[in-house]
Amino acid sequence: MTSEQFRAYGHQLVDWVADYWDRLPALPVRPEVRPGSIAETLPAAPPEQGEPFPRMLADLDRVVTPNLTHWQHPAFFGYFPANTSGPSVLGDLVSAGLGVQGMLWSTSPACTEVETVMLDWLAQLLDLPAAFRAGGPGGGVIQDSASSANLVATLAALHRASGGAWRESGVDGRFTVYTSTEGHSSIEKAVRIAGLGARALRLVEVDDDLAMRPDDLRARIAADRAAGAVPALVVATIGTTSTTAVDPLPAIGPICREYGVWLHVDAAYAGAAAVCPELRDTHAGLEYADSYCFDPHKWLLTGFDCDAFFVADRAGLVDALTVLPEYLRDAASGVIDYRDWQVPLGRRFRALKLWFVLRWYGAEGLRAHVRTAVAAAARFADLVRDDGRFEVVAPHPFSLVCFRLRASDETNQELLRRINATGRAFLTHTRVRGRYVLRLAVGAPATGPEHVVATWRLIQELAGELS
C-alpha cells in the first residue's frame, strides 16, 4: 500500500468511524443474528490475488455493522461499559502506525517511559497511596485486562508466600486464596491457571450489602493456617461485577497484614470513580494493598485493552516473572523492562491512547464523565423506586443499578428478553441472593439522562404487558 493510498483510505476510514458514531443512536443495540449466518457471507477461502480497498470498506457495512452488539451505543447498559472516545481511538492509531514493541526499555524507550508517567498520572488522578508511584519502590503497568492483572497478582503472591521457592519447585497444594462469594470469575480462573485448583479457593461470606465479611475472612485464614495451609492471597473488590458492592478494606487490610497475606484489590470497573473526590471513600483502606487494578477501558473513556495495574513492591513482581535468555539480554540497567511485569513478552504502545485521553479531557473532563453516569444511575434508581411493581435490590454507589419486578424469576427473565428484543436498549442480568435480577450499567460516553429515562419508559411499558 503506497503512502498516497494509505492517506486516502485512511481519511475514508476516519470518516467511516465518525459516521458510525453519528448513526449509532438509530441502530438496534443488539441485532437478531442467527449463529453461523455471518460466516456464511464470507468466502470460504482467502483470495489468491489482492483485492481493491473499496471492497473491504463496503463489507464493513454489509458484514460487520449489521452483526454487532454496539458497545458504544447510548442505550448499551449491559455488563460493564467498555468506553472508548475520539482521543483514545486517535492515540491507538498512532500506536498502530508506529508499530513498536515495548518488551524492554531499550526496544523503544518512549514506549516504556510514557507508560510509567501515565500510570503515575492515573495514581494522582485517583489519589492512590504513594506506594503505587514509580518514584518509590512500587509502580504501575498496563495489562490487557483485570483478568490478567488478577493473575499476575496471584503469581506475585505465590512467589512471596513461598519465599521465592515457587519459581523452582512450583505449588504443592498448601497455598490458599480468598475472595468473596461475589468476587469476579477471573479470580477463580487465575487460581486454576496458577495450578492451585478450585480446592484452594475460599469464597468468603458477604454481608447484607454483598460486601466481604471480615470476620469470616479472618476465621477462614486462621482455620487454614491451623490446618497447615499457607494463605497466600486475598482479592478484595471495589465494585463487584454483580452489584458493585465494596469490600471493607479498612477491616480486611489489617487481617492481611497480621497473617502476612498479599492483598490485591480488584477495582476493574469502579476504580475510575476515584477521579471524583466525593466517591473516594470507596477506596478507604487502600494503603493496606500490595496491588491494585482498575480498567480505564471500562469507565474512563479509553478503548479496550487498558487495565492499570499497580504494585507497592515492583522488585517482588519482577522477581516472580522474569526469565532472561541470552537473546533478550541488554546493556541498559536501572530501567523498567515491562516484559517482567506481565504474562506475555511483547507489548504495544498502549500508553499513547491514555496520554491522549488524559490530556484531551483533563481531570475535570474525566470527573464530569463519571458524575454524569452516577447521576443518571441515581435518577434511574429513583424511577424504579417510584414504581411499586419494581424493587432496587442492592446499593448503587456507582453507575450500576440492580432491580427486579416483584414477580417470579421467570417473569424477570422474560422482561429482560423483551427489552433486549426491541433493540432499543441492552441490559444484562445477575442473581442476587438466588433471585434473578436485571442490571443497568451506565457509562457509554454518548449516554445522557434522556437515554436512561427513555429506557425506563420502555421497561415500564413491557412490564405492563407481562402483568
Place this chain on the structure above:
Amino acid sequence: MTSEQFRAYGHQLVDWVADYWDRLPALPVRPEVRPGSIAETLPAAPPEQGEPFPRMLADLDRVVTPNLTHWQHPAFFGYFPANTSGPSVLGDLVSAGLGVQGMLWSTSPACTEVETVMLDWLAQLLDLPAAFRAGGPGGGVIQDSASSANLVATLAALHRASGGAWRESGVDGRFTVYTSTEGHSSIEKAVRIAGLGARALRLVEVDDDLAMRPDDLRARIAADRAAGAVPALVVATIGTTSTTAVDPLPAIGPICREYGVWLHVDAAYAGAAAVCPELRDTHAGLEYADSYCFDPHKWLLTGFDCDAFFVADRAGLVDALTVLPEYLRDAASGVIDYRDWQVPLGRRFRALKLWFVLRWYGAEGLRAHVRTAVAAAARFADLVRDDGRFEVVAPHPFSLVCFRLRASDETNQELLRRINATGRAFLTHTRVRGRYVLRLAVGAPATGPEHVVATWRLIQELAGELS
C-alpha cells in the same frame, strides 16, 4: 470530541503516520537515549483542564519519535521482525472505532465469526492439517502473543494429562514438560505460571543443527515415566528464536503419541513461511500436533498483537479454561465463546486487521513478502561467507542469519555495539554453543535487498576498524 473534530484530527493523524513511514529510512534505527530523559520532558501531573489537540500532535514529534527504536525501519534487523502494514493499521482503526468486546459470541457476533473464518483462511494459506479447521472438532483463535499461546497450550495439556482433575485439585509435582535447550523463554515462563516450577521443565538436547534430538526426548520421557512422573507436554519449535532451528516433528510426533503427551508446536516467527509451498517442508509432521501457533504480527504484515493459535480438539481447550458465572450466562448455544479459549475475559476485534491484510495482499502478496525476506537473508549469508574474516554459524532456512567474526566474543560484542551505535542498522545477538553471535533478521515490509547489502558494507567497514 465532536464528530467534526474527530474527522479533522483523524485526517491529520493518518497523514502523520504516512509521513512517519515516509521519513523512517532517514531516521536512526535506535537513538541514543539516557534512561529517564523522556519522562523528564513530561509534566509530573496530569492536566486539570483539557488541552487542545494540536499540542498532542506536536508532542509526538517532540517526545515520541526521537525516542523510539523504529521496528518498521528498513534497517531494523533485531529480534524477530514485528511487521505492520497499511491495511493492518486501517483494520485496527476500525476495530478501535467500533469499540466492541468479543468475549462471547453474543457480545458481538461479527467479532467472533469473522475471527473464526480468518483463522480458517490462515490454516488454508499455511496448508495446516485439517484438524485445525473449525469445520471439525478443532479450530483457531487469536491470542495476543505466542507467549500466551504457549501458556494456554500448557494449561490444556495439564487438563488432559490429569483427566480433568487439575481444575479441582491443581498440580501436584508430578507433571513434566519438555522443550529443547533452544526453546523460547516463554515456555519456561508458562511452566512457572502454571505452578509446575522450573524443576518440571526438561531441556532436551539438540543436534548439530540445534534441532531437538528425538532420542534424547524419548529417553527423558521414559525415565520420567519410570520415576512416577506424568509427562504432560512437549513443545517443539519450528524456527527457534536464537537460530531458527526446526525440531523434527516426524520423529517427535510418534513419541508424543506413544506416551500420550500433548504436542504443542511453537512456530511464532517461522510459521508465516508456510504460505510458500517451497518452505512447507519445515512443517512436516504437523499432523501429530495437538496445538500450533504462529504470529502474523511477526512476519505476515499484521500489527502486534496477533498470534494465531490452533487446537485439534477445541472441546478440551474450552473445558480447561471455562468459568461460568451467572452474569456471563447467555442463551446462545452451539456457538464459539472465545473467552474460553484464552486467559483474559475481554477481547478486541483483532480479526479485522487480519481480514484487511489477507484481502489486500492476497495469498500471492503474502508469499512475495516472505520470499523477498528469505532471498535477502540468503544474499546476506552469501556475502558473509565470501568474507574470510566471518563465519555463518547455523543453517538459515528462513530469513534469519546468525554469523560472527572469527574472533573473540568480546570483539563480536564490540562489533555489534558499533553497528548499533551508527543508527544505520539495528541487530541483536545470541549465543550458539556458548559463543557470542550476531543475528540479522529480515522481515520489515520496507526492507529490500539494498538495505541488507548496505548493512553488510557497514559491518565490513566496522570489522576492519576492529582488526
